[in-house]
Structures are given as structure tokens and as C-alpha cells.
Amino acid sequence: MKLSKKGKRRFAVYCALVLAVAVFTVPAYATDDPIQVVNTFAKEILTLITGG
Template sequence: MKLFKKNEKKETVKLPMGRKARKAFAVYAALVCCMVFGTTTAFAANDPIAVVNNLSNFIFGLIKAVGMIMLGFGIVQVGLSLKSHDPSQRANGFLTLAGGVVITFAKEILTLITG
């Protein structure tokens, strides 16, 4: 008894893509290429402190982006917990929200602490 038929001849068929979808994909591909290849280069000056400051600004920019993502996710969690009346999800949402705020403003908090 054969359960599955083995198809020996498999043909690949292009999926139809309309004019609007092709145009949207071209815009998306152009934006991705601009983001990847259109980055500005940071030329290092003769001052090594400037290089360290540039690296610090870049790293804190990445940290701020992660914090903003966590902040948005925390807002969504709190909203969903208010809808479903789930207290444990609400607590997790507020903790994620607070963590996102702390991570987003980490550079400002560190400069406030160090003076």
C-alpha cells in the first residue's frame, strides 16, 4: 500500500506578480539598498578620543534602538493585559515597559550619575 505518490517531474512555476506588487517590491529593495550601502563613513581624526567618542555614540545608538523596541513591546503587553484582565501579564508588561525606558535613556542616566 502506497501512502504518498512520488512525483518525479516537479516543475517550478513563477508566481504571478502584479504591477503594484512589483513596484512596491522595487521601492522596498531600493530602501534596503539605501540603508545598507548608503551609510555615512566616519573618518577618524588625528585625535584618538574622537574615535572613541564616535564608537561610543554608535553603541549607545544601538542600545537606544533596542530600548525603543522593548518600550513598544511593553506597551503592547500592557494593552493586551488590560483587555484580557490578566494580572501576571500586566506585571510583565509594566516590567518590560520600565526596562525599555531604562535602556532607552541609558546614556543620559550614565552621564547624570558620572556628572
């Protein structure tokens, strides 16, 4: 299958997006307390942003 330069670029962007979603998916563990779920999710996102 031949792709133009534009097609190759779009395919590369799509692959990078799929890889980023796969790598940065964070599980949010549900508990009986909804506030605990929000706190856990916020902590995971901050960990991703700060890198540790």
C-alpha cells in the first residue's frame, strides 16, 4: 500500500496517539466512597504530571 507524505504523517500521528493512550492509561480503583475515588484519581494524575 502506497501512502503519500500526508498519509504517512497522519498515520504516524495516529500511531503516536494510540501509543500515548496505551502508555498513560491509569486505572482508577473504585471504592464505596466516591470522594476516595476522586482523591485517588487526582493523586495518579499529579504523579503523571510531576513524574514521580
